[in-house]
Amino acid sequence: MIPAALRPRAVGTWTVSLVHYADRDGVRGQHFADHDEHAGEPHPTAYFCWLLVGAAEVVLVDAGISPGRAAAAPGLRYRGSPVALLADAGVGADDVDRCVLTHLHYDHTGCVRELPRARLVVQRAELDYWTGPVAQRIRREHWLRTPADVEHVARAVAAGRGTALDGDADLAAGLSVHLVGGHTAGTQVVRVVTAAGPLVVASDASHFYENLEADRPGPLLHTTGLVHAAYDRVRELSAGGPGFLPGHDPGVLHRFPALPGSAGAVVRVA
Template sequence: MIDTLRPAAAGTWTVLALQYARRTAVRGNLFHQRDERSAESQEVAYYVWLAVSQTRTVLIDAGISPATAESMDGLDYFGSPLQLLGELGPTPGEIDTCILTHLHYDHTGVVADLPAARYVVQRRELEYWNGPWAARITSEQWLHSRADTDHISFADRGGRLDIVDGDLELFPGLSVHAVGGHTAGMQVVRVNTRRGPVVVASDASHFYENIEDDSPFAILHALPDMYGAFDRIRELAAGSGTVVPGHDPLVRQRFPAVTDALGAHAVIIG
């Protein structure tokens, strides 16, 4: 099925969002600024994204592993991101690149199950989680999987790790952009599609509400950088661009489904 979605034009991509889990949380735990709605509940969706061109199959983030999902109370886990992607066609070995927007556990979970992919991560992000500050800031440690980061770090020995400093065009029509804010080395991905540029914001904007209302998420590394990330995302999506947040269930309402097949949970962004 994925092959039928590959654009014919060079430098053009198709982007899919695949939801693999969901949970319900309290808004007061999701937004930095408390208000009259803080006691309300809100659904949190969990996604990975797939970008395909004529010749490339790129996974953006790696979700939550099945083992971690089993230990999470209240998580409705539809299945491993790779299992769900497989229902659409791509096998783990066919994914040639895995862009990691940041190194939180819910974005790195299946990195060890990608036998051929090159990993792309910002230097500042990798150095932060491998450095002394992350070890001392205990409030952030639950967000991180040491095993996943070790796997990514050791991939350098096999030539499978691309460490990026700032902004970089990885392939024609697909680029990464350092923004920070949510984490030390948070990056977003800009993809050229037939419908215009798509900016996969991931957790630089968890919900549409974050960037549309200039309202930061509750979990952040640096508040000024999170506001700066909003500005940079708007700049990258200027004109006809589309912004895709990292955890908003509205994504599956705003874009058409790839297929009605059971378990697909995927929509076409552009």
């Protein structure tokens, strides 16, 4: 049973909550491609998944880092598995009907195998890249993927328990995904209609608010031009609503209240 605090009150809208499952210290030079005199200043990173609840469906956007991968990650302060944190807030793994994977980096796929009922949604360009020969040859990217997670997604798509999309698609009334690329070969963002208007879960299409707002990409990217185009697309998709949610900006936590009883791990956004 989904908690009443997470259910939408207006017909045809969704609620949006984020799951804050980890943090890491860092400096600005690690997070922006064009270093400047502020490159050595502290710039922490937060790690999120996003829970979307509609009248008839529960959707998880991304699946975080697995406990095993977290234990081996230097400097990561792991608050717990996103699935476990959601369960503490009253949302069980069996409640999730669909999991939209914005891209297939390790910190977005880690608990995908813990969602027994969820149908997976990924862009074909993303899945083809990480299962194809080119990604195997680019050694500097190997740390960004967890092969078992990618294989699980590929098997789910092949078995009809997942969908590999070729571009934008409407998933349900008030919920759509949009291929933007840039950060990875097939990065997608999620547009959701809330009571306050359209909101975009940008995930790593904009790691921090500053990436998009100051037009400053981060260093981890697949195609620079598409990163800038993704910023424009996020602005367009979120026009008239409360804006967008970046993938790793701890500033999000100061803008919205935590859900009672979640120990600050689940934050209601809209």
